[in-house]
Amino acid sequence: STITNHLPTAELQALDAAHHMHPFTANDELAKKGARVITRASGIYLTDSEGEEILDAMAGLWCVNIGYGRDELADVAARQMRELPYYNSFFMTTHVPAIALANKIAELAPGDLNHVFFAGGGSEANDTNIRMVRTYWANKGKPEKSVIISRKNAYHGSTVGSGSLGGMAPMHAQGGLPIPDIHHISQPNWWAEGGDATPEAFGLACAQELEEAILELGEDRVAAFIAEPVQGAGGVIVAPDTYWPEIQRICDKYEILLIADEVICGFGRTGNWFGSQTVGIQPHIMTIAKGLSSGYAPIGGSIVCDEVAAVIGQDEFNHGYTYSGHPVAAAVALENLRIIEEEDIVGHVQQVAGPYLKEKWEGLMDHPLVGEAKIVGMMASIALTPDKASRAKFASAPGTVGYVCRDRCFGNNLIMRHVGDRMIISPPLILSPADIDEMIRRIRKSLDEAH
Ligand code: PLP
Numbered sequence: 001s002t003i004t005n006h007l008p009t010a011e012l013q014a015l016d017a018a019h020h021m022h023p024f025t026a027n028d029e030l031a032k033k034g035a036r037v038i039t040r041a042s043g044i045y046l047t048d049s050e051g052e053e054i055l056d057a058m059a060g061l062w063c064v065n066i067g068y069g070r071d072e073l074a075d076v077a078a079r080q081m082r083e084l085p086y087y088n089s090f091f092m093t094t095h096v097p098a099i100a101l102a103n104k105i106a107e108l109a110p111g112d113l114n115h116v117f118f119a120g121g122g123s124e125a126n127d128t129n130i131r132m133v134r135t136y137w138a139n140k141g142k143p144e145k146s147v148i149i150s151r152k153n154a155y156h157g158s159t160v161g162s163g164s165l166g167g168m169a170p171m172h173a174q175g176g177l178p179i180p181d182i183h184h185i186s187q188p189n190w191w192a193e194g195g196d197a198t199p200e201a202f203g204l205a206c207a208q209e210l211e212e213a214i215l216e217l218g219e220d221r222v223a224a225f226i227a228e229p230v231q232g233a234g235g236v237i238v239a240p241d242t243y244w245p246e247i248q249r250i251c252d253k254y255e256i257l258l259i260a261d262e263v264i265c266g267f268g269r270t271g272n273w274f275g276s277q278t279v280g281i282q283p284h285i286m287t288i289a290k291g292l293s294s295g296y297a298p299i300g301g302s303i304v305c306d307e308v309a310a311v312i313g314q315d316e317f318n319h320g321y322t323y324s325g326h327p328v329a330a331a332v333a334l335e336n337l338r339i340i341e342e343e344d345i346v347g348h349v350q351q352v353a354g355p356y357l358k359e360k361w362e363g364l365m366d367h368p369l370v371g372e373a374k375i376v377g378m379m380a381s382i383a384l385t386p387d388k389a390s391r392a393k394f395a396s397a398p399g400t401v402g403y404v405c406r407d408r409c410f411g412n413n414l415i416m417r418h419v420g421d422r423m424i425i426s427p428p429l430i431l432s433p434a435d436i437d438e439m440i441r442r443i444r445k446s447l448d449e450a451h
Pocket residue numbers: 061120121122123124126155156157158228232233261262263264289290300
């Protein structure tokens with residue numbers, strides 16, 4: 001029979017478990033519980049197959065920045081599919097959506113980040129970056145500069161290359177990661193790892209690990225350093241103020257290419273167009289995806305500075321994806337950027353929603369479970385602890401407090417994520433103060449029930 005929204009939930013769940021392998025999921029456990037079936041969405045709310053309305057405080061996977069249900073994007077996609085559903089730019093051809101989107105991105109990106117290499121999403125874009133920075137140094141006559149330094153607990157994607165760049169131990173444990181010549185240094189997570197140091201001293205020490213790694217590996221071997229301006233999937237880890245200026249100084253001193261992975265931070269999330277602007281760095285390459293199209297179509301890419309693009313352009317770059325700059329995805333992304341600009345969504349984050357959320361978020365510190373509250377723009381985390389003074393951790397395993405809290409959120413029709421000892425949000429950027437009040441009410445209720 002035809003599978004539609006009209007089937008009973010249990011039937012949809014059984015069909016799902018029978019044939020659909022879920023990403024980042026223990027599928028046996030899911031099959032027992034049954035996945036929640038999402039059928040529709042509008043604004044900041046999802047609707048499930050039981051008709052429940054769920055406040056999506058994760059904007060999908062950190063991506064639906066303009067919120068759900070914007071007809072303009074659907075109209076543009078339909079128009080583009082009729083006019084030119086597919087073409088590529090491999091062999092001396094191009095098309096208007098890719099031209100227009102690359103020009104728009106170059107206009108929005110800071111400094112001389114003026115060139116865009118498109119990909120299907122963030123993982124592919126980071127794979128591009130691995131090959132791009134190594135090719136850059138090879139073209140400059142320094143092929144031995146191939147090591148890329150990244151950070152523990154970073155998330156840069158799920159392909160073999162981007163998963164290697166990432167610093168997630170459970171990912172490295174499966175499938176033979178990391179690939180050679182990737183090196184990981186500490187993440188600036190003061191709450192979990194700062195010990196007795198002040199946040200400022202700890203931030204500086206974490207940044208100086210980059211210099212130590214360069215000296216240990218050899219200056220002539222290091223190609224690039226990659227990092228998220230605010231570490232997202234690692235738990236919304238906001239670096240102490242001392243961190244980024246020191247990272248910039250070290251990259252400048254040793255002529256290391258700086259790659260900012262803006263897949264989450266880009267397109268308004270931190271209160272500026274790019275997270276690099278918020279933390280005050282000047283990268284040579286930015287990875288983009290997610291908010292580029294607000295998740296309405298899969299698209300990502302690398303924004304590349306003049307110098308790197310010029311050196312790459314000297315020879316054939318043997319790299320590209322069938323869907324690089326896909327016309328429908330590019331047209332949707334362009335329309336999404338038009339909406340962000342016309343509705344001043346970045347200004348809304350910076351001046352309205354961000355400051356209001358910050359006040360309410362930091363107010364969560366009065367809850368007995370909450371030891372630390374961190375926020376930048378519209379991405380935020382709280383650390384759960386049994387003892388605030390000693391920054392003790394709850395165990396992180398199914399059945400323990402973080403998991404219970406996440407499940408209670410789900411039960412209270414709120415999607416909030418759990419990472420280690422932290423609970424995190426990354427809601428659509430369009431939240432009004434009243435939406436924020438409602439979200440905080442559901443978070444407090446869930447925390448109370450987990451306590
Ligand atoms: N980089 C960062 C910082 C991300 O958060 C993600 C996804 O969560 C990626 C890269 C991978 O992007 P994608 O899932 O589009 O391949």
